[in-house]
Amino acid sequence: MSFRRYLPHYLMIAPFMILFAAFFLYPILSGFYYSFHDWNGVQTPEYIGLGNYEKVLGSRDFSRAMTNLLWYIALTVPLGILAALGLALLVDSFTGRWANFFRNAFFLPVVLPAFLAATIWRWIYAPNFGLLNVVLGWLGMPSVNFLNDTGTMLYALIAVDIWVSAGFNMVIILAGLKNIPSELYEAARLDGANKWQQIVHITLPMLGPVLFFVFTYGLISAMQVFDKPWLLTGSSFASYGGRRNALLFPVMDMMGRAFGGVKFGEAAAYGFLLTVAIVAVTAVMFGLRTWRERR
Amino acid sequence: MHTMNKLRASIAGASALVALGAAGAAVAQDVTLEYWVYSDFAQGDALALQQEFIKEFTEQHPGVTINITGKGDDDLTAGQVAGAASGDLPDVFMNAQSVGAQLVEVGALSNLYDQWMAMPQEFRDQFDESALAGCMPKPDELYCLPYTGFGSLLFRNLTVLEKAGIDTSTPPATWDDWFAQMQQVKDAGMYAIPDETLVFNSIAEIYATSGDSSTWGFNWEDRTTRIDPEIMTRVLQKFVDMAPLNSGTSRNDQATKDLFISDQLAFHTVGPWVNPTYEEAAQNSGLKYDFVLIPGDEAGKTGGIRSYEMIGVAPGENQQIAFEFAAFITEKAQMARWATLLARYNANAAAMADPEVAALPLIKVSVDAARGAMDVAAPYFVDSVPSCYNSVVIDYASATADGEYTPEEGAKEMIAELNDCLAE
Amino acid sequence: MSRITVWVVLKWVVALTIALIAIFPIWWTINVVFALPGEPVSLNPRLWPTSLSAGLQKIHMIFTETEYLRAYGISIAYALLTIIGVLLIGSLAAFEFSLFEFPGRRILFGIVMLALMVPTAVTIIPTYLLTSRLGWLNTMQGLVVPGLASAFALFMLVQFMRAIPKDMIEAARLDGAGHFQIYWHVALPLCRNALVTLAILTFIQTWGNYMWPLIVASRPEMYTVGQVVGLFNSPLSHHTVDTVMTANLLAAIPPLIFFLIFQRQIVEGVAMSGTKG
Numbered sequence: 001m002s003f004r005r006y007l008p009h010y011l012m013i014a015p016f017m018i019l020f021a022a023f024f025l026y027p028i029l030s031g032f033y034y035s036f037h038d039w040n041g042v043q044t045p046e047y048i049g050l051g052n053y054e055k056v057l058g059s060r061d062f063s064r065a066m067t068n069l070l071w072y073i074a075l076t077v078p079l080g081i082l083a084a085l086g087l088a089l090l091v092d093s094f095t096g097r098w099a100n101f102f103r104n105a106f107f108l109p110v111v112l113p114a115f116l117a118a119t120i121w122r123w124i125y126a127p128n129f130g131l132l133n134v135v136l137g138w139l140g141m142p143s144v145n146f147l148n149d150t151g152t153m154l155y156a157l158i159a160v161d162i163w164v165s166a167g168f169n170m171v172i173i174l175a176g177l178k179n180i181p182s183e184l185y186e187a188a189r190l191d192g193a194n195k196w197q198q199i200v201h202i203t204l205p206m207l208g209p210v211l212f213f214v215f216t217y218g219l220i221s222a223m224q225v226f227d228k229p230w231l232l233t234g235s236s237f238a239s240y241g242g243r244r245n246a247l248l249f250p251v252m253d254m255m256g257r258a259f260g261g262v263k264f265g266e267a268a269a270y271g272f273l274l275t276v277a278i279v280a281v282t283a284v285m286f287g288l289r290t291w292r293e294r295r
Numbered sequence: 296m297h298t299m300n301k302l303r304a305s306i307a308g309a310s311a312l313v314a315l316g317a318a319g320a321a322v323a324q325d326v327t328l329e330y331w332v333y334s335d336f337a338q339g340d341a342l343a344l345q346q347e348f349i350k351e352f353t354e355q356h357p358g359v360t361i362n363i364t365g366k367g368d369d370d371l372t373a374g375q376v377a378g379a380a381s382g383d384l385p386d387v388f389m390n391a392q393s394v395g396a397q398l399v400e401v402g403a404l405s406n407l408y409d410q411w412m413a414m415p416q417e418f419r420d421q422f423d424e425s426a427l428a429g430c431m432p433k434p435d436e437l438y439c440l441p442y443t444g445f446g447s448l449l450f451r452n453l454t455v456l457e458k459a460g461i462d463t464s465t466p467p468a469t470w471d472d473w474f475a476q477m478q479q480v481k482d483a484g485m486y487a488i489p490d491e492t493l494v495f496n497s498i499a500e501i502y503a504t505s506g507d508s509s510t511w512g513f514n515w516e517d518r519t520t521r522i523d524p525e526i527m528t529r530v531l532q533k534f535v536d537m538a539p540l541n542s543g544t545s546r547n548d549q550a551t552k553d554l555f556i557s558d559q560l561a562f563h564t565v566g567p568w569v570n571p572t573y574e575e576a577a578q579n580s581g582l583k584y585d586f587v588l589i590p591g592d593e594a595g596k597t598g599g600i601r602s603y604e605m606i607g608v609a610p611g612e613n614q615q616i617a618f619e620f621a622a623f624i625t626e627k628a629q630m631a632r633w634a635t636l637l638a639r640y641n642a643n644a645a646a647m648a649d650p651e652v653a654a655l656p657l658i659k660v661s662v663d664a665a666r667g668a669m670d671v672a673a674p675y676f677v678d679s680v681p682s683c684y685n686s687v688v689i690d691y692a693s694a695t696a697d698g699e700y701t702p703e704e705g706a707k708e709m710i711a712e713l714n715d716c717l718a719e
Numbered sequence: 720m721s722r723i724t725v726w727v728v729l730k731w732v733v734a735l736t737i738a739l740i741a742i743f744p745i746w747w748t749i750n751v752v753f754a755l756p757g758e759p760v761s762l763n764p765r766l767w768p769t770s771l772s773a774g775l776q777k778i779h780m781i782f783t784e785t786e787y788l789r790a791y792g793i794s795i796a797y798a799l800l801t802i803i804g805v806l807l808i809g810s811l812a813a814f815e816f817s818l819f820e821f822p823g824r825r826i827l828f829g830i831v832m833l834a835l836m837v838p839t840a841v842t843i844i845p846t847y848l849l850t851s852r853l854g855w856l857n858t859m860q861g862l863v864v865p866g867l868a869s870a871f872a873l874f875m876l877v878q879f880m881r882a883i884p885k886d887m888i889e890a891a892r893l894d895g896a897g898h899f900q901i902y903w904h905v906a907l908p909l910c911r912n913a914l915v916t917l918a919i920l921t922f923i924q925t926w927g928n929y930m931w932p933l934i935v936a937s938r939p940e941m942y943t944v945g946q947v948v949g950l951f952n953s954p955l956s957h958h959t960v961d962t963v964m965t966a967n968l969l970a971a972i973p974p975l976i977f978f979l980i981f982q983r984q985i986v987e988g989v990a991m992s993g994t995k996g
Contacts, residue, residue: 027845128543128554
């Protein structure tokens with residue numbers, strides 16, 4: 001009787017849930033199964049317990065990829081948000097047609113496919129005569145080998161990252177800015193607050209939820225970074241990660257093990273370790289938010 | 296003249312067909328073969344010729360349809376690995392011998408030994424010996440037919456060399472001559488050579504100036520590297536010496552070709568595939584260049600690597616007809632036409648010896664280059680090379696060039712780590 | 720009349736500089752395409768287009784000598800079918816998850832949200848094997864169907880539909896509307912903006928998708944634009960820089976046009992997706 005009452009609800013979610021079960025739950029559960037097996041995709045999987053996990057955790061590439069990832073996240077997430085916030089405040093200070101123009105110009109890189117962005121930037125970064133080095137040359141500075149010098153590679157990646165994603169986050173923050181009641185600013189002005197004080201005491205606190213969204217989303221996608229470093233370093237399944245593995249990241253390492261080394265079991269274990277890490281970080285983020293709200 | 300060549304070549308091809316037709320039993324029912332090649336085989340003139348081969352073959356084998364598909368290097372392997380897992384493999388395909396072991400492991404390659412032995416002696420004698428040896432991990436196992444290949448060459452920008460006051464009439468005979476020229480180029484304010492530590496193959500090319508196939512590659516019995524510490528020390532020292540002279544771009548970068556074309560780079564060690572770009576530049580912007588053998592430590596020794604692409608055949612019900620097709624396209628008549636069209640070296644020694652083919656300058660040098668060169672990752676088809684291997688070699692070569700290790704330390708640590716990597 | 724202060728000037732300089740940084744790489748690509756082939760970038764830095772005919776010739780060459788046009792067709796079909804499917808299936812489910820209470824609602828929604836945190840690369844191989852067992856390799860359904868149950872779409876639409884007042888649903892029910900009719904005539908029109916946004920984001924994402932088409936559509940008849948461009952980008956390809964860049968630029972044109980036409984909706988839609996969360 002109660003089932004019949006709910007039947008329309010289940011019918012409506014059925015298409016989604018069936019496809020979700022088939023193309024997400026089933027793959028991820030079978031991946032979980034394979035992560036305990038030695039498997040090359042063809043032979044019958046052979047159970048090896050935690051062997052794959054031990055192998056992954058003990059490998060040099062894993063610790064390298066994780067170290068890179070930590071640095072990358074620590075830099076790209078806050079810098080990306082700062083850039084987006086700066087752009088949003090900048091666009092917000094214009095009105096009418098110019099505001100539209102700048103907003104659209106800053107957003108443009110977002111719509112480009114990743115492979116195009118990477119190809120263009122490889123040229124811009126090229127040593128000696130790449131666009132960037134030509135500009136440095138005009139300023140009398142020596143050529144920098146951005147994509148092959150282990151000291152600059154990470155920053156080169158982050159710059160491309162911000163170039164691509166700042167516009168997206170800017171637009172979200174802009175909308176947040178528009179939602180702040182203007183009375184607040186007026187009141188602050190009457191109290192004698194200058195522009196900077198207004199930003200710190202009104203804009204930022206009011207943007208809190210929006211910034212939380214941008215931050216969390218940025219964090220989750222940063223942990224899955226793959227295509228930009230892969231393409232910028234000209235990686236292939238035989239050799240990836242760039243000079244001295246300076247741009248090796250977990251998803252790259254995982255794909256390499258799967259398609260380069262034909263070790264699907266190991267790749268599956270790798271994927272699970274990464275997933276657990278992402279879920280844990282996200283849980284901490286939401287936990288922090290709840291804790292702050294309760295306070 | 297071009298059409299004349301084509302005509303003559305197709306007559307040769309047709310007569311070879313008759314010979315081959317006798318060797319294999321034609322299949323009566325309709326079959327479709329999926330034929331995967333590198334992407335540059337499926338573009339422009341190369342594609343037209345491949346389609347001509349296919350047409351000739353299918354005319355002799357009614358009911359057979361062959362679909363040719365071009366793939367980038369990586370997509371080729373990834374596609375085959377994924378295809379093996381799902382049982383949707385291409386029937387006949389190109390790939391590098393160096394990924395052969397992975398393909399054997401996932402069951403994408405069938406052992407062709409018996410079919411090979413059933414071919415006429417005359418056919419079997421056509422192939423380059425070292426290329427064929429690469430297909431045979433054991434005396435009774437043959438996993439591929441050698442197809443195309445290369446020996447690396449030294450491209451020289453003559454304008455740059457002349458500006459640096461170097462006599463270009465004879466190429467450098469030894470490493471010492473060559474290195475002296477590099478320094479002269481640097482002193483004249485230009486770049487001598489790309490950064491050879493960035494890519495595994497360019498490290499191998501320089502290693503080959505001191506070492507050879509017996510001190511490179513793998514001992515699969517005890518899973519150790521064959522790299523010799525003493526030779527590696529010497530080679531790492533070369534990287535240290537070259538560090539101030541290089542352009543900072545890798546051997547494969549588009550940027551390197553650009554530097555070469557715009558007369559800022561003197562030497563480029565690479566395979567013959569850059570030649571079309573340089574030839575075009577010679578016509579458009581007056582680039583003056585040539586290609587010679589990479590000099591070794593002593594006169595007469597050649598540096599550089601050789602590597603062959605193979606044709607493999609997947610197991611399955613189409614295996615026999617796929618093998619026949621593979622044998623057809625690797626046969627001398629076809630390989631001679633292929634070589635003439637692209638002026639590119641390949642693994643059919645008989646085709647390379649064809650007077651018309653041998654007269655092509657790029658092929659002439661390539662034959663010598665391949666003869667003296669070092670196998671890039673031999674022995675093949677035994678076991679898949681772990682992905683850490685190449686990156687360890689690159690890591691230590693670049694770190695030593697950066698000055699983080701002395702060449703002795705670098706060589707020692709590199710070899711220790713390579714052995715760890717292989718043992719895993 | 721506002722005074723022109725140092726700050727105003729500085730603001731304009733900064734804004735224009737950043738706009739230049741954002742736009743210039745794309746402008747530069749256009750210039751590379753519309754320049755004579757073989758001119759080294761070091762001699763002609765490609766600051767403006769130098770040869771219209773050379774560019775047109777390259778584009779003509781790519782369209783006639785490669786399967787680029789067919790790939791366009793495949794990519795557009797792939798994107799459109801994905802958009803339709805994602806919107807329909809996602810909104811049906813979002814309608815229920817956001818506006819109704821039924822046993823299992825929280826747990827099911829929670830599981831789907833977990834999927835947001837799993838990198839696609841983790842599931843790609845088993846998904847591929849399943850697709851192959853269904854016989855869907857090299858087919859349009861193989862490209863499209865596995866991507867339809869998008870957790871992101873559900874998440875976004877649920878955020879929007881939560882804002883629909885429950886009274887409106889009740890009012891419609893009292894007017895005698897059936898469950899599906901309420902969804903179709905009340906809920907969908909109310910979240911039109913969200914659907915447009917989602918359609919656009921799905922387009923951008925599908926158009927740039929590389930890995931999935933690569934393994935599931937291995938035959939040239941099913942190559943997407945990304946794969947065809949991949950052939951040009953391969954390090955050993957014979958093509959010169961100009962041709963490679965032409966192939967890349969052609970791939971960017973549909974999303975760029977899409978953006979220029981729908982820029983207002985895109986920007987507003989993206990903005991909403993963030994602030995409602």
